[in-house]
Amino acid sequence: MTTSASDITFRPLAGPEELGLFQQLSYVLDHEVEDDLASGRRLPAWMWVALRGDRVLARLSWWTPPDHEDPFTLDFFDVDDSLPPAERHAVGLKLLETATAAVIPAGAPRPEYGRFTPGDWREDPHAREVVDTRMNILAETGARLLVERLRLEWRPGTPLPAPSTRLVFRPATDREELLSLMTLVLEGTLDEHSRTELLTMTPRASAELMYAEEFDTYKSPREWWQIAELPDGGGPVGFVIPARNHYHPIIAYIGVLPAHRGHGYIDDILAEGTRILAAQDVPRIRAATDLANVPMADAFARAGYVTFQRAINMVWPSGS
Numbered sequence: 001m002t003t004s005a006s007d008i009t010f011r012p013l014a015g016p017e018e019l020g021l022f023q024q025l026s027y028v029l030d031h032e033v034e035d036d037l038a039s040g041r042r043l044p045a046w047m048w049v050a051l052r053g054d055r056v057l058a059r060l061s062w063w064t065p066p067d068h069e070d071p072f073t074l075d076f077f078d079v080d081d082s083l084p085p086a087e088r089h090a091v092g093l094k095l096l097e098t099a100t101a102a103v104i105p106a107g108a109p110r111p112e113y114g115r116f117t118p119g120d121w122r123e124d125p126h127a128r129e130v131v132d133t134r135m136n137i138l139a140e141t142g143a144r145l146l147v148e149r150l151r152l153e154w155r156p157g158t159p160l161p162a163p164s165t166r167l168v169f170r171p172a173t174d175r176e177e178l179l180s181l182m183t184l185v186l187e188g189t190l191d192e193h194s195r196t197e198l199l200t201m202t203p204r205a206s207a208e209l210m211y212a213e214e215f216d217t218y219k220s221p222r223e224w225w226q227i228a229e230l231p232d233g234g235g236p237v238g239f240v241i242p243a244r245n246h247y248h249p250i251i252a253y254i255g256v257l258p259a260h261r262g263h264g265y266i267d268d269i270l271a272e273g274t275r276i277l278a279a280q281d282v283p284r285i286r287a288a289t290d291l292a293n294v295p296m297a298d299a300f301a302r303a304g305y306v307t308f309q310r311a312i313n314m315v316w317p318s319g320s
Helices: 016-022 030-039 085-103 125-140 175-185 192-197 203-213 265-278 294-302
Strands: 003-005 008-012 047-052 055-063 073-079 112-118 144-154 168-171 226-230 235-244 249-256 285-290 306-315
Touching: 008 085, 016 030, 016 047, 016 055, 047 085, 055 085, 073 085, 073 125, 085 125, 112 125, 125 306, 144 192, 144 294, 175 203, 175 226, 175 235, 175 249, 192 203, 226 265, 235 265, 249 265, 265 285, 265 294, 285 294
Parallel strands: 073 112, 249 285
Antiparallel strands: 003 008, 008 047, 047 055, 055 073, 112 306, 144 285, 144 306, 168 226, 226 235, 235 249
């Protein structure tokens, strides 16, 4: 599908051979796109550009996990920031609405939008303008800010805490054990994605959805997934999921059961997950937590993780 507005054409890429065209504009995930196309995480039909002649004025792309058929998240949305503000807003809006109408079936929910930002984007005038421009365009289509998150990184050479003297660790027995613990830790969660899901589904259904959409996609050993227990049969305290996603070693999920919160066990559990990945001689370990989840952010800081970026997540209400 190709549409035109005066001298601007809005269309998807013809194929992977147009990747260079798509990358006339830049974003921190550009280096991943070629492999995403090869692995089916992106399709040319999901990658759209606004063109004036051969010049890209705006672009966007959806992404999906392997073995998924539909777009999962809108993770590229860029405009040429050298354009006058009114023009870049109009071009970006037209591209977003044209591509969405072509790719997302009528009546289907729009996939969430996510963008990585500099850690100081609110204090840096240029970075703030870049982020605000994109957020304002999306807001005009009905999107709202869901959450801002910290993107965190542990780097080799950072001291590792000594093994816990209060907890013992063992691999998760099976899917059901982990789902049961995930269901329990959702009580009182500070994670905004989970809190939003709990408005429309049970804690068990939310845990099953996370497991299916995230944990089932990891190819790294399940033996890394650790249950933290009190010694001498005292029962589970929490768990941690160290893993490799499609791009990085990560702390995918970590939780402390409500009955055991407030005792600092999160530090022991996070340290164990970090040690498991560090033992694989990884170049980095990535993690993320909501900006408002201060206890978790503080735990990552104590474990030596540093904030290297933030992330903005926006969603469209049902029916938008």
